[in-house]
Amino acid sequence: MKRNKARPAGLFFSSSVYSEEAVRLAAFVFSSREEVKTSKEAGGVRAVLPAGTPELEGAFANEVLNQQCRLDLAKKNSKVANIIVTRALLSAMGERG
């Protein structure tokens, strides 16, 4: 993630590390705090927080990282995760998982 000096409030998330989905998910999580505008650019995604203080931008960058890690882990563990959740939901319905 790089800060754009020309546009101080902008954060650039390189596609070599971050997916567009992770940035958009983080923007959604932040929607109650600040409306984050995202746009695709060559090599990644730019996110602009209109009133972006360094603290807020840092928190947003952390959230993007969190979402990316979640997506990566979900790909890796989706089988076991789905088994656990399906079992719990079926049991709650009264059916054997």
Add this chain to the structure above:
Amino acid sequence: MASRPARKKSKKSQAGAPYVAWERLAPDSLVVTNDPGNHVFVPAKELPALLAGGKKTASEELLAKGFVRDRLDFDGLCESWRTRNAYLAAGPGLHILVLTLRCNHGCSYCQSGAGGADAKGTDMPASTARQCVDFAFQSPNPSITIEFQGGEPLLNWDALKEAVSYARRRAAASGRKLRLALVSNFALMTEEKAAFLLENEVSICTSLDGPAALHNANRAYSGGDSHGLTVKWLRYFQAKHDSQKGGVPVFKPGALLTVTKRSLPRYKEIIDEYARLGLEEIFLRPLAPLGYARTKWDEIGYDAAQFTAFYRKSLDYILSLNRKGVPLREKMAVMLLEKIVNARDPGFLDSRCPCGAAIGQLAYNFDGDIYTCDEGRMAAWAGDPIFRVGNVRTSKYRDIVTSDAAKACAAASNLETQPYCHRCAYRPFCGVCPVYNYEVQGSLAGNMPSNDRCALFKGIFGTLFSYLKTPGKGKELAKWVENEKK
């Protein structure tokens, strides 16, 4: 921290530890855990050898607990995992009925969204209470617990009485195991009401925040001395318990402590008060910034580090009382030790994977609205009904437990897809709260490295494991769950 050895099927990949995670308890000491929920204490310098495997590290303990990759007892480890996660096959066992939002107390931390004693239109009609009971009995769980809460549930005595009688009749007709529980501040308790509750085997729990000055400061009661009333009725129910001679069993009354900022420096006085009243359990329950408590967090709240310090000092003090013959246990520790020491599910809905929202519990508001959990109901009280899953009058049970909110909570609280949790040594014993995450961090899944609830649980687990490692304290703590093991 965690390791996952390469999956390549070479001879080399068969050596070493299976998937394990570890946490540093002290600079030179680690606790290492595995998926089935076993743990070993390892000096930090021996970790590389453990991860590499080989005969040198293959002690009897490591072999027995499943820490040596090529010597795994899969059947035994699976059975251990299954026992500790038995709730996955159970369905909602806890059903919370909020009989009224009215309350005669004005507690400084009230998390339940209570209104004044004279508030209108916030009582559950008796007919709705019966529908809630019917709904609870649709759960496949062989053991149903119905907990009556508020507000102050005694302010809606008619609905409480009707729900208790009706639930007992339903249990008798269906052969289901039923536990009824009342959480009351006792201000409106009478001998007549107490007799009815005891005849119907209702377990009684109240709030006790410590000695009179602290309790009354936290729990303002316009009718007088809240602490005095609490103690009076606690003693009444204790006497009934102690003098029972067969017939309907009388449970020992319990008390709940809500820890506020004011409580932190006064842990000794609080614990002494519980011991003085002959209570054998104290639940050091952290406050959550939900509902009304969130609006007063600066005044009453604290951070994880402050709570952990309080928790550690409190445990030390309780253990020192145990050594003097005072039989007192800390309930959070008891429930977590049930998992850690006995590898069993204690039914602690706050600390499991997935969390208990809708699949382990349901909360029924006074108007018949159903929520994934009581915390979800509080979120609705604060203006966001995202955790509402239906209404007893119009919804079908299957639609409730497979609602979008139920599925989203189950998925979001699944630690297998929580990045930070997935690598945490405490994962086999822990759980996240989607309502807390949503309210505090803006998403059901949350962001654990900056999540204060996570830090708080890590503090509690760190305390418990470091005490279990200490020879004297470890034995003393393990004794707390010896009876549960039997």
